[in-house]
Amino acid sequence: MRSNDGRIGEGSSLAASGAMLATVLVTGFAAPAAAGQPGTRAVIEEVVVTARKREERLIDTPVSVSALGREEVERYHTRDLAQLTTRMPGVQIGHAAGGGNGGAIFIRNVGSLAVDYGADQPVSLVLDGMSFTRGHVLDVGFFDVAAVEVLKGPQALFFGKNSPAGVIAVTSVTPEIGAPLEGFLTGSYEFETEDPVIEAALSVPVGDHLAFRLAARAQDMQGGYLENSARPIDPNPLYYDALPTRGASYDEFPEQKQSVVRFTGVWQPVDNFDAILKIFRSYTRQNDAGLTVLYACAAGVGGQPTFAGVVPDPTQTCTSGPRLKRNGALPPAAVADAHPNIDADSRFFNRMTNEIQTLELNWNLGAFTLTSVTGHWDYRHREYTNYDYTSYAVVISKQGESGESWTEELRLSSNFDGPFNFMLGGFYEDTDRDLDAPVQILPQAFYPPGFMPNPEPGRYQGSFLNYHQRWDNAIESWSVFGSFDYRLAPRWSLSGGVRYTDEERESFGGNLYERGLGFSPGGVFYSPRGESQNTSPELTLSWHPADDLLVYAAYKTGFQSFGISNPGTVPDLSTAPQSVIDDYFVFEETEVAGFEVGLKGAWFDGRLRGDIAVYDYEYEDLQVAIFDPITTTFSTQNAAVATNRGIELQGEWQATDGLQVRVGALYTDLEFDDFEDAQCHTGQPVVSDPPGCHLLPNGATVQDLSGEKYGGPPVQINVGFTYDRPVLQDWGIELTADVIWHDEGRETRRQPNTDTPSRTISNLAARLYQQDGPWMFSLICSNCANEIYVTSIQDKPLGSVGDLTGQIGLPRLLIAQVTYRLQ
Numbered sequence: 139m140r141s142n143d144g145r146i147g148e149g150s151s152l153a154a155s156g157a158m159l160a161t162v163l164v165t166g167f168a169a170p171a172a173a174g175q176p177g178t179r180a181v182i183e184e185v186v187v188t189a190r191k192r193e194e195r196l197i198d199t200p201v202s203v204s205a206l207g208r209e210e211v212e213r214y215h216t217r218d219l220a221q222l223t224t225r226m227p228g229v230q231i232g233h234a235a236g237g238g239n240g241g242a243i244f245i246r247n248v249g250s251l252a253v254d255y256g257a258d259q260p261v262s263l264v265l266d267g268m269s270f271t272r273g274h275v276l277d278v279g280f281f282d283v284a285a286v287e288v289l290k291g292p293q294a295l296f297f298g299k300n301s302p303a304g305v306i307a308v309t310s311v312t313p314e315i316g317a318p319l320e321g322f323l324t325g326s327y328e329f330e331t332e333d334p335v336i337e338a339a340l341s342v343p344v345g346d347h348l349a350f351r352l353a354a355r356a357q358d359m360q361g362g363y364l365e366n367s368a369r370p371i372d373p374n375p376l377y378y379d380a381l382p383t384r385g386a387s388y389d390e391f392p393e394q395k396q397s398v399v400r401f402t403g404v405w406q407p408v409d410n411f412d413a414i415l416k417i418f419r420s421y422t423r424q425n426d427a428g429l430t431v432l433y434a435c436a437a438g439v440g441g442q443p444t445f446a447g448v449v450p451d452p453t454q455t456c457t458s459g460p461r462l463k464r465n466g467a468l469p470p471a472a473v474a475d476a477h478p479n480i481d482a483d484s485r486f487f488n489r490m491t492n493e494i495q496t497l498e499l500n501w502n503l504g505a506f507t508l509t510s511v512t513g514h515w516d517y518r519h520r521e522y523t524n525y526d527y528t529s530y531a532v533v534i535s536k537q538g539e540s541g542e543s544w545t546e547e548l549r550l551s552s553n554f555d556g557p558f559n560f561m562l563g564g565f566y567e568d569t570d571r572d573l574d575a576p577v578q579i580l581p582q583a584f585y586p587p588g589f590m591p592n593p594e595p596g597r598y599q600g601s602f603l604n605y606h607q608r609w610d611n612a613i614e615s616w617s618v619f620g621s622f623d624y625r626l627a628p629r630w631s632l633s634g635g636v637r638y639t640d641e642e643r644e645s646f647g648g649n650l651y652e653r654g655l656g657f658s659p660g661g662v663f664y665s666p667r668g669e670s671q672n673t674s675p676e677l678t679l680s681w682h683p684a685d686d687l688l689v690y691a692a693y694k695t696g697f698q699s700f701g702i703s704n705p706g707t708v709p710d711l712s713t714a715p716q717s718v719i720d721d722y723f724v725f726e727e728t729e730v731a732g733f734e735v736g737l738k739g740a741w742f743d744g745r746l747r748g749d750i751a752v753y754d755y756e757y758e759d760l761q762v763a764i765f766d767p768i769t770t771t772f773s774t775q776n777a778a779v780a781t782n783r784g785i786e787l788q789g790e791w792q793a794t795d796g797l798q799v800r801v802g803a804l805y806t807d808l809e810f811d812d813f814e815d816a817q818c819h820t821g822q823p824v825v826s827d828p829p830g831c832h833l834l835p836n837g838a839t840v841q842d843l844s845g846e847k848y849g850g851p852p853v854q855i856n857v858g859f860t861y862d863r864p865v866l867q868d869w870g871i872e873l874t875a876d877v878i879w880h881d882e883g884r885e886t887r888r889q890p891n892t893d894t895p896s897r898t899i900s901n902l903a904a905r906l907y908q909q910d911g912p913w914m915f916s917l918i919c920s921n922c923a924n925e926i927y928v929t930s931i932q933d934k935p936l937g938s939v940g941d942l943t944g945q946i947g948l949p950r951l952l953i954a955q956v957t958y959r960l961q
Contacts, residue, residue, distance in 0.1 A: 184744070189289050190621070190633075191296050191549065191561065197738040200633070200678045200690035202290040202751040204229075204788060204802070208311070211283050213860075213874055213900050215326065215918050215953050219263075219276055219306065222288070223929065223947075224878055224899045227804040227854035228786060229288055229306075231947050232929055233276055235428030235488060235521055240539075241273020242437065242930075245290050245304035246806045247849035248782055250763050250774075255539060255573045255609065255704040256645070257761060257774050258300045260728065262293070264307040266496045268513030268545055271300040271699075272571075275515070277490040279398035279420040282339050282353040284311045290754055290786070292696030292730050294674035295635045299564055302696040302730040302757070312414060313341035313349040315406055319960060326955040332360035333394075340960070347407050355398040361572055362390035364431065368467035368529045369453040375583035376449060376530050381470035383531045387486040391464050392424040406931055410502040418494040426466045427488040427521035428912075429946045433460050433931055434891055436940030443528060446584070447938035451528040459895070460928050460944050465581075467524050467531040469578075476591060476600040477577055480522060480535045486519045489538075505553055509640050513545040526936050527943060532581045533935055537607075541571030557625035561635075562618075569613040573647070573704050580655065581934070598651050605657045607855040609647030609704040616640055634677035641667045645702040645723070658708040665716075666723035672697045686740040698761060700727040703774055725774045726759045732782075748789030755782045762816075777843075778812040784850050796863040800876075801857040808849035808884075818845040819889035819940030843887065850894065851930075853881035858901075864909065872905040888930070891942060897927040899947075916955040924950035 185196040185205050196203060204226050206216075212498035214221065220231045230244040243249055250260055258271035265275065286308050293301040313320075321340035327333065339353035366386040373380030398420040406412040431641040435441040435456035442450040454465060468474070468699030469481035492515070499510040524531045551565035582591075582602065591600050598606070621635030644667040652660035678692040704724050711719055732755030740747045760777040790800045810816075818824075818831035818839045825832055831843035858876030865871045883894035900922045907914040928944030 164632060179214070187287055189287065189293075189296070192551065193437055197686060197740055197747065197749070198682075199738075200368055200680045200688065200692060200736065201293075202734065202736060202749070202753075204288040204290070204787065206286040208284050211286060212687075213903055214876075214920060215916075215955065216283075217279070217281055219280060219286075221309070221920070221948075222286070222306075224901065225856075225876070226288060227788075227802045227856050227878065228290065228806070230850055230863040231276065231306075233429060234273060234945075235430075235518075235523065240490075241276040242873070243273065243303075243306070244850060245288065245306075246782060246786075246804065247783060247808055247852070248303035248757075250761055255724075255725075256611065256701045257703075257763065258699055258701060259302060260303040260698045260761070262297050262299075262301040262305045264297065264305055265494065266308070266310055266418075267498055267511040268494065268496050268515065269297060269300075270515065270543075272517075274490060274517055274519050275492065277420075277422045277519075278418070278492045278494070279355060279396050279422060280308060281337055281398065281399065282311050284309045290704050290751075291734055291755065292674075292676075292694045292732075294694075294696035295619060295637050295676050297622060298619075298637060299615065299639055299641065299672070299697060299699045302698050304730060305610075310400060310402065310416065310418075311339065311341075311351065311353070312402055313343070313351040313404055315349045315404055316343055316346060317341070317349070318343070322950040322958040324955060324957040326953050328359075328951050328953045330949070330951050331362050331390075331392075334358055334360075335430070347405060349404045351400075351402040353398075353400045353402075355396065357394060357396040359392065359394045362392050362394075362425075364429075364462050364464040364946070365950070366390065366466050367454055367463040368465045368524075368531075369451070371529050374470065374530060375411065376445065376532055376584075377470060377473070381472055383470055383529055385529070387466045387468045388425040391426050392488075393467065395423045397421050412500050414498045416494075416496045418492070418887075420490075420492045422488075422490045424488040426464065426486045427523040429464075430527060430943045431460050431462075431464050431946045432456065432527065432934070432942075433928060433944035434940065434942040436938035437718070438487040443934060443941045445526060445528050445530050445532060445581070446936050446939045447922055449530065453529040460926055460946055462926060462946070462949055464946075465524070465527045465529060467529040469524070469531040469534050473534070473578070473602050476602060477534075477536075477555075477578070478597050478601060478606075484522060484536075486523045488523070489519065492692040493517070507551045507553060509547075509549045509551070511545075511547045513543075515541075515543045515889040516540055517791050527934060528599045530581070530800070533577070533579050535575055535577045537573070537575035537577070539571055539573050541569065543567065543569040551776065558622065560620065560622045562620045565615075565617045565619070567613065567615040569611075571611050573609040573611075574605065575608075575706065576603050576651075577706060578602050579657075581602045592653065603651065604653050604655055605649045605706055606651040607647070607658075607704075608650050609645055611645045611704070612643070613699075614642050615699075629682045631680045632678070633680065634675065636673060639672045639674070639697075640669070641671075641699055643667065643700070643702055645704065647704060648708070649706065657706060659710050659712065662710065662712045664708070664711065664719050664723065666702050666720050668700055668702065668720060668724045670700050670727050672727065673730070684739075686744070688738045688828070689736070690738075691735045692735070693731075694755075695729070695731040697730065701725055701761070701774060725761060726776050728757055728758045728759050728761050728776070730755050730936075732756055745792040746789070748787065750787040752785045753783065756780070756811075757782065765906065767881060775817060777816070778814070780808065780810050780813070780848075783807050796861055798860045798862075800856075800858050800860075800944040804854045806849070806852055808847065808852075810843045810846050810848060813842045813843040813846070816887060817841075819887045820933050822889070841888070846888065848884045848886070850883045851880040851896070852884070853879075855879045868909055868911060870909050872903075872907070874903040874905075875900075876901045889933075891940070892931045894928055894931060894944075897925050897947070898923070899925055912959045912961055914957040914959070916953070916957070918955065919950065920953075921948055921950045 289305040341351040364474035368386040372382030522536040526533040617639040619637035648663035734753040735920040737752035738749035786804040788802040822831040856878040934941040
């Protein structure tokens with residue numbers, strides 16, 4: 139059976155869990171506390187992880203892992219994985235919109251901007267045992283979570299493709315068979331965004347063989363943290379007949395509405411078999427798409443952003459950094475009414491529906507354990523917004539992606555008492571996804587004289603669309619893998635294995651319609667396809683000089699799948715052979731190989747725990763996301779060779795019975811070793827010779843970025859403490875503080891002003907709780923100093939050279955929360 143925090147109980151038929159989890163085993167409580175509730179400690183929590191698909195103490199696992207247990211997740215009311223950016227050095231997660239896969243995830247600064255629908259993430263997100271590589275899953279609504287694990291560096295052996303940067307694994311709470319009734323009811327309110335939330339869960343045992351848990355969340359945010367700066371422009375010089383734009387679509391962003399429900403059933407009919415079924419559905423709606431704000435203007439401080447470098451936007455003025463303002467202007471009513479998918483009554487939105495089912499089956503066969511994990515994901519994303527981020531509201535689209543994915547993994551693990559054990563397994567994935575994007579980019583004023591809205595009868599008659607893009611994508615992937623563990627001597631062990639993967643991808647797409655302006659011919663469709671095979675071995679040598687001390691050295695490899703770009707702007711390849719079409723759309727897989735050396739341990743009777751890792755990895759054909767702000771199209775380019783070297787550490791110190799101090803730090807150095815044909819940035823001067831931007835014989839402009847540093851903040855440091863003590867007779871208080879500092883980031887392709895400034899984010903929390911009772915009252919402050927910052931900087935679509943936008947971080951938020959736990 140399993141405990142209510144997701145771990146396997148002593149009476150389980152399992153020797154190892156198939157689902158990713160991190161279980162917190164707490165000893166020495168001065169007063170017991172319910173899961174997720176504070177309690178005075180005598181020693182630091184000992185964390186158990188399943189980074190290698192079996193339960194191990196964190197300090198016995200030769201993998202760089204950062205783990206948050208249920209209490210740590212609740213400490214700062216973590217309901218969005220993007221919040222890990224302010225919790226863990228080396229982790230950056232952001233939501234994305236407009237032409238991408240829904241989110242950008244970086245570990246140790248290795249990741250990919252979510253700007254190409256055809257590309258997957260190089261970080262695999264694992265939810266209750268099922269792997270996801272689309273950023274859209276970031277919007278599922280995370281709550282009632284037992285644990286979050288972040289595995290850093292390549293993880294191909296146990297998690298397969300699309301994990302060359304790492305894995306983020308989330309495990310929801312699982313009920314325990316035979317345990318008493320357990321649950322909670324929580325109400326919270328965030329004051330800046332006027333955000334009431336209700337969450338509840340109940341675990342119910344049914345006899346000796348069955349238990350289930352039902353958890354639900356409802357959010358009804360009334361405001362937001364970004365003010366809409368859009369204002370009506372009348373007359374509007376960018377439209378014939380001077381059609382006026384209508385100003386703001388909303389007052390504040392995001393005004394999020396969310397409903398989430400999860401059913402979990404656990405069945406154990408006999409001692410050697412159990413089944414865990416999780417059925418999950420979430421719906422999230424915001425009043426605009428993305429966190430994009432104006433960052434800088436070509437005209438400087440006090441200047442205004444422009445449309446196409448010609449017409450300044452009088453409703454916005456640049457300051458010396460980002461502001462908590464976002465421009466969400468509605469287009470003219472006549473333009474919206476002529477659009478085939480929207481009308482004048484439509485308001486901007488970002489909608490995401492996720493339905494996820496996972497089924498884990500475990501058979502204990504004596505010397506072996508057989509595990510099956512089946513996953514199904516059905517999702518639909520749609521957004522409607524203004525992508526030029528000006529009050530002229532020219533670049534508008536209602537677009538999105540839908541998809542369905544089935545996965546199956548089988549594992550056979552040995553449980554021998556001797557020095558040798560092994561695991562064999564196989565994995566299969568079948569995914570289909572589609573993109574639909576009718577887009578308006580050019581204003582009427584840029585059309586030739588007499589070039590009026592489409593006069594042809596049919597769906598697009600009278601519309602101002604430039605093109606309507608449609609792509610269907612199919613992915614079929616299978617892999618086989620095996621690992622071993624061999625105890626060389628009482629304190630020495632050797633482990634390793636290999637995974638072989640075969641993947642096929644096919645796409646069919648093009649533009650259903652095009653105005654004849656050179657984006658891509660309407661009615662011309664392409665069928666790019668590709669196939670790749672990959673073999674990813676790894677080998678780790680571990681030494682335990684003492685029971686609570688581990689030294690390890692690992693050689694690890696991994697890869698990110700190849701992809702097929704889904705652009706809206708394509709030259710006419712209708713007469714080209716299939717090989718040319720494949721070469722144009724298909725970008726290569728990324729392969730990584732390198733070494734990592736680490737030390738983990740506990741000292742002074744467990745009052746001090748920590749680990750340190752040094753790594754050096756080389757990436758071949760690194761996938762680099764490219765955005766063209768002139769045509770507002772996206773593509774992915776392969777860099778030849780890049781390296782990532784660094785060092786990271788984390789530690790906890792139990793200073794007194796009630797005081798814990800923690801620290802985490804990362805230094806990482808990313809460099810393009812060989813990248814001679816990198817795309818030039820917008821407006822970059824053309825020179826005659828490398829390494830600057832120079833002209834190739836075929837007319838393309840490229841630059842040599844070999845030796846160039848790149849990526850996010852190279853130095854990231856977090857320090858914090860938790861103080862927990864009894865007050866009054868039956869009550870306790872917990873005070874928590876964490877401060878994380880990010881260094882200045884690197885420029886993107888040598889483009890000026892694209893290096894993100896340094897930032898310092900502070901989080902505070904205070905909790906008053908009954909030591910033996912059900913009540914807990916919390917006050918939680920995130921970004922308490924109200925640091926206004928961006929996590930990335932890029933060109934503003936259809937702006938002047940030097941007009942930049944950024945992805946804004948969350949400002950100061952203050953949450954009051956009341957929890958009642960059924961014990």
